[in-house]
Amino acid sequence: MSTLPLFAVIADAHISRAPGIQDRFLEAALTDAKSAGASFAVIAGDLVEDGHHSSFTNAKAILSASGLPCYPAIGNKEVSQNSPQRYISNFGPTYYTVQQSGYRLIVLGTTEFTIPQHKLRWLEEVLAQTAPHDNTVLATHHYLERFSENDRGALTDICGRYGVRHIITAHRHRMETTQYGPVTEHMLQAVDPDKALGSPPGFTLCGIERGRLHTRFVPMSISADLVQRHLTGQLGFRPTRDRAFDASLVELAERYGFRHVQLTISGDEHDTTVEQQARAATDCGLQLVGHLPSPQFDITGQWLNRTQMHKSIEFFAELLARTAVHSSEAPAILHPPKLPADVLCDRYGRLLTQRVCVQRVIEAYVAMAGWMQQGKMAVALENNSSKKLRLTFGALPSHLTDLSGELRQRSFDIGYCFDIGHVKASVVQTQVAEWMAAIGDRLLALHLHSGDPHSHVTHDPVTELYSTTRWLGLAAWLAQLQVVVPCVLEVPVSEGAAVSAQTLHRLTEPIPEAVYVDVELAPG
Structure with missing residues (x-):
């Protein structure tokens, strides 16, 4: 040269x-x-x-x-x-x-x-x-x-x-x-x-x-083996609530090696579609992930949908008991309260535990964590997205870690669901590295979809590897932290999940003259 x-x-x-x-x-x-x-x-x-x-x-x-x-x-x-x-x-x-x-x-x-x-x-x-x-x-x-x-x-x-x-x-x-x-x-x-x-x-x-x-x-x-072990080999998808788990979804699971299905739980005891989805998924050997409704609170911390949340958790517990075969507790994804962050936090994003409204919210999560523990499910707190200038609680890593810390003090084992689309679509300029450093070793599930920081649109298919989200970076983080959890594609199932899976599988293709980094080795 x-x-x-x-x-x-x-x-x-x-x-x-x-x-x-x-x-x-x-x-x-x-x-x-x-x-x-x-x-x-x-x-x-x-x-x-x-x-x-x-x-x-x-x-x-x-x-x-x-x-x-x-x-x-x-x-x-x-x-x-x-x-x-x-x-x-x-x-x-x-x-x-x-x-x-x-x-x-x-x-x-x-x-x-x-x-x-x-x-x-x-x-x-x-x-x-x-x-x-x-x-x-x-x-x-x-x-x-x-x-x-x-x-x-x-x-x-x-x-x-x-x-x-x-x-x-x-x-x-x-x-x-x-x-x-x-x-x-x-x-x-x-x-x-x-x-x-x-x-x-x-x-x-x-x-x-x-x-x-x-x-x-x-x-x-990073090597194709690491990508497969920590990302593409752990994919799952989310069927819409109005669609049964039909043959086309089974074909998707077989073609792309999906291992998980996320069910949208409403608490309706007559929700036969979700029951059919759960039964068909487990018949195919797929593991279940539950996505619970959002707990609703007013700004004083009063819990507005306690009955719905209790019924939803009971409903998913019954589904697991009837249909699922799990080697461990199935993750159930729980949103933090969708309240303005400044109602619950100081200007540094730290939970104000002395406020009455915060104490009420914490006690509500204690109740939900107790119901979930009794139902043999793992609690996974999911991050929220702030798409307006006033931040929503759950849009910063400190929000989730402070709330889960309060629950751990009460002997509940709390993990996280990391929604990378929410992070990318949020007005909060937090980086993937910040989230992974804060919650990565406690991950129980991931939500994968595109998120646009300009339009704040989410839940579009994954079509590019090195654009708004750098998916190689996510795979590398999972490999370094040795995390193996459901990676749920929160996109329209039949088309969006297929496109997203095809895109992510490109990470396993050889790159000519590339240096492959062994991220699993301990630094230093």
Whole structure:
């Protein structure tokens, strides 16, 4: 590729305070880059997920352990309390130049879509004072399209006048090449499997030959066995309440290896359709998951549908006793109260247990958990979606963990159902990593469907692997946490479930020249 040694570019790793799949993908990228002959690595911004000191500590440890010289650029994620000082304390200046392996690397860190004038002046001084260098690469975090025309023009003009032909950028979590006169921008893919858009995550090997930057993207994934064990081999679906479990649904189950059926429980003792669905599902060897009605409360905490909830739980318990054969308790999915979050929580999302309304809500959940325990079912609290600016309780991980904590103090074993479509369609900008770090080891079920953060539409089929939801990231989280639970496709059954299953099964297809990350190994 090049007469000079290769170098690697690794972007948007998003290392967090607690170990996660991001650590494993960054470690694997550095290891493979070194094995492939890279003499150094450019870390093109957003190395950490936030500016917390523990995130920096974890990231520094990973870079140091690799044994590969690494040259980081600051990004927006490294800013803490509107200051780059924590980044500077850990990694040094936000702009610098270095000679390495025959290259002149210029790092021009950005924390937003602009470059301050003092950095541009510094850049011009460095270039003017240095003899022309054919092997110059400039790295910055933010891609140039979003810069103002003046800022973008100032940068590319300086580069053009002094012979800098290549600018490496990131931030958009996808790959794209753009020409600005004599200057080529190489926007590179994220290594974070929770964030990579349009393709698998990965890193890029680079080398300059005769003034041209050659790049080779190295995709990263997890093994088909892990995907199958933790995601595609655990799929289930949700038949609509007005449809019996007919032959077409049996065919779907056989064709895509579905293992679970989620029943929508209403509490109506004459609901023969759900009974037929339960009987047909268990005749096919499918396991049952129950989805209970939403508990209803007013803002004082008064429980408005106690009778319906009791009947629904009793109805599902009777179904399980008559039809299901389970090696363990069947999960029954229970919504948290759909109340405004500020009725039950402080401004940090913590449950205000001293409020009378909160005490009433907790006692209602104690009653429901007791009924469910008697009915041989496992309680799975499901997250809510906030689609309006006023947050709904259940839209943050702390909401669920605080409520389940109160129940655990009363000797109830509480788990979670993670609805990824609700997370993606919510106005709350929580990340999958935040949810998995908080509830992942206590998961009892997942709800899979697409969620649009702009229109807030949910329950559409899964049609893309690397779009709003990065399904590889979810599979990797499940594999790292060694979670094997029902993954219910909450989409229209006959068409939507088939399309979704086909899409997710593509994760098991081989990726040429990919690095496969063993996320099951304990970090460190």
